[in-house]
Amino acid sequence: MSRRPTAAAISWFEQRTRRTTWPRRPSARREPDRRIIAAVKRLPSAIFLLVLGACRAKEPSAGSASSPPTPPPAVPAPVLGFVDETRGATPVEGGILRRRLVGEPATLNAVLQSSLPEQQVLQYLARQLLDFDARLLLVPGLAERWEVSEDGREYRFFLRPREVWEDGSAVTSADAVFTIRQITDPKIPSPVFKPLFDDLELVEATSPTSFRARFRNRDALHAYAFAMPLLPERRFSGRPFAKARENRAPLSNGPYRLSSWKTQDAIELERNPRWSGPPAHFDRIVFRIVPEEAVAYRALVEGTLDETWIDQSLKERSARDRRFGACCRTVEFYNLDYNYIALNNRSPLFSDSRVRRAMTMLLDRPSIVRNLYHGSARIISGPWAPDSPAYDAAVTPLPFDPSAAAELLDSAGWRDTNGDGTRDRNGREFEFDLLSSAGAKTGSEIDQVFAAELARVGIRARVRPLEWATFVERIDRGDYQAASLASAASDANPDPFPYWHSSQSPPRGVNNVFYSNAAADRLMEDARRELDPGKRRDIYHRLHRIFRDDPPVVFIANASQKYAFRRRVRGLVTSPLGLYGFWPGPLAWWGIPDDSVAGGRGQ
Structure with a gap:
């Protein structure tokens, strides 16, 4: 699933953005369960x-002074x-x-x-090599067709011969090879696409309109990585890539x-x-x-x-x-989007899973669904929307339970030892800035509800709206303690690896909450290797339980x-x-x- 910062996310988050995580992120596209097989689950269920x-x-004309007001x-x-x-x-x-x-x-x-x-x-502006249609099926884009080797490791793409850039020059396989090499260059930040090519072994042109890419591991879903735009090689050649005009x-x-x-x-x-x-x-x-x-x-x-x-x-x-x-x-x-409150797991405040679990139990999500969304949202217990095949409906969300949350905070050593009304540990008080994007009304309301409930158990959260560019920059570099975000899906892929695996923290990936759980890491790796959709779904369901019990963030809801x-x-x-x-x-x-x-x- 691709994540990007989105207006709604930031608003509620959203989504766009989109994160888009809110900062969004656009994406990992490797699982058919979500990108293509999601069509089997979502479309028949008619969840639209x-x-x-x-x-x-037409708007009625104004009546005379003696006329009764016209209702809208x-x-x-x-x-x-x-x-x-x-x-x-x-x-x-x-x-x-x-x-x-x-x-x-x-x-x-x-x-x-x-x-x-x-x-x-x-x-x-940018046509992609491959695309997804409204049914979540992979369809040709700049590439008119593609072939997969018998061992499932090599892909050959054949470009449409008459595709051109706006200056009239041809779109070529050299452009495709150049783009993929920039994505895989460790010096170049490419958070949307880099995780999709992490086991790429080789990419090379085989003719002006064809190229091949070989991966180290067999994966039936590698084709989804090529739902990506291209860059014109000759426009970037010999220039600093990050600063190019x-x-x-x-x-x-x-x-x-x-x-x-x-x-x-x-x-x-x-x-x-x-x-x-x-x-x-x-x-x-x-x-x-x-x-x-x-x-x-x-x-x-x-x-x-x-x-x-x-x-x-x-x-x-x-x-x-x-x-x-x-x-x-x-x-x-x-759709497949959801919102959440990110907790920076590197922070001494949120490095303990008991604290993160307590934070979830201190957000009154049922009240938020009733009063802010008026019923048009579904509480979630993990990093997928309820209509993703990765989501296990049997994994019920943690309850809103301030008493149990207070006990978890006590057990983690956060107590009010000096009587000032704020919990502390080792001389540090439990207080932090809760970042949000300025102008996001619903997101701001959720933050205020959360901050008020935290205050009741001795935690000070300062809701701090930031201008969009500053907000995204802070999140992307991990310079925050907590933030209102959302996951905006740009594809149907449920692979959580790029967002939650411990190896994917910035700048390598988009695990910008710095979550680390060895058992979760193993299951995410197993899911990528598993070619059978049913067995992969079972792995995701086991992983879902870990995300509920050791939450990396406060998962909130999948709102309409x-x-x-x-x-x-x-x-x-x-x-x-x-x-x-x-x-x-x-x-x-x-x-x-x-x-x-x-x-x-x-x-």
């Missing part, structure tokens, strides 16, 4: 909640089901799509990406190319005239950087954004908002994902990967003039 708040009536239009009740608005529809060409980014991308280098905003922009001005081989990037404001894309794939429908894509949920909601209603993630409070506000009902709709569904769109945006498809994490995803959206729907404005 779709709320089409499609109030069709009613929003229809949620409709259950999988949504595919492309069936039987004729796309409209042209116009502008105004999308939201919750934070500023740190880079547009596909190898260096680590957050949801980066992934969202790159989806328009192309990291901010990438050469496109996708349907759009970069037009402008105004820091902390907007990123604008225009059609790539050399794109030879299926046509993109909008003339331009404008990404506005809007960290605050309420600001984004207001921009949506005013028509300066066409889509945004929303939290539960904004969903409820939209149901009462006459202006929203006249212009916009909501879409809601469950809620988005708001202007009704002029058409062609939406939902999937277990959400609205974005598959091909073609948002590239298939199109728009109609706002004045052709009730209460709208022009494009």
Whole structure:
């Protein structure tokens, strides 16, 4: 599963981001159980909640002073089901799509990406070798086909012969080999892709349009590592990779190319005239950087954004908002994302598993689901959403139990020895900063609930919102004690190795809580070697119990994902990967003039 920082994660976390862990992370893509076999579990179970708040009536005109007030239009009740608005529809060409980014991308280098905003922009610019479709099946991208050796260790890829970069130069196997070598270079941080190639033995071009990659170990899932973008070798050759101009001005081989990037404001894309794939429908894509949920909601209603993630409070506000009902709709569904509170296991505060277990038992998750999510979330007991085949429903979540939590803290040596009301141990008081992303309303509410409960047992947690870029940087380098994060799945792979194995702490991987459990490490390694899906699932279920009993973080919930769109945006498809994490995803959206729907404005 890929994780990235996401707005929601940061909001509740999210997801994007996305972590995206929140810082997100985009991903490990090695398990069919989640990337492909997840289709078997999720799609048949129809776990897609779709709320089409499609109030069709125009906003009523103002009445006379003596007229009774006109109530806002009613929003229809949620409709259950999988949504595919492309069936039987004729796309409209042209116009502008105004999308939201919750934070500023740190880079547009596909190898260096680590957050949801980066992934969202790159989806328009960088075609991948392979892709996942809405059913979570692996499909051709830049590579028109691939072959696997009998021993399962070698993969041969054959590129489409007429694929070109925006400057007209050919996309070649040299670009693929160069990209993979940068990913595997130990001096280059590539948190999204590096764990996927950790046992790569060789990669080489066999012709201008074909290459082969050989791994040390047999693994039926190695093909999923190649759901990755490429970089143009000649643009980076002889230049410092991390500081190359192309990291901010990438050469496109996708349907759009970069037009402008105004820091902390907007990123604008225009059609790539050399794109030879299926046509993109909008003339331009404008990404506005809007960290605050309420600001984004207001921009949506005013028509300066066409889509945004929303939290539960904004969903409820939209149901009462006459202006929203006249212009916009909501879409809601469950996916593979979840939110959690990261605890830095290197910190003396959280190095003891008894303390981490106590922290989980001090967060009133049932109350959060009832009061903040109004029932549209599911408490989790490990690092997967309930609809992942890796999730074992028999592993019940730890209860909310402050008394038992206090006993665990006592047994770990954290007691109030000086009578000041705060627990201490060896002269250190139990106090810490709980970092969050600024503008995340639900996430902030969860943090405040948590901090209040901690205070009752003698722990001081200071909720500290940070600007997005600073927040991501702190998390990525492990410079924190606790933080509100989320896991945003960009694929269906449940492999926890890149995120929780002790060998994957930064800078090597994205285990940025520095979790270490020898038994868990062994099971994660066993799961990677096991080719039988049923046996691998059993390993994950054993691992799930360890994650519950020795929690690396405070796992919170898998909340339904809620988005708001202007009704002029058409062609939406939902999937277990959400609205974005598959091909073609948002590239298939199109728009109609706002004045052709009730209460709208022009494009």
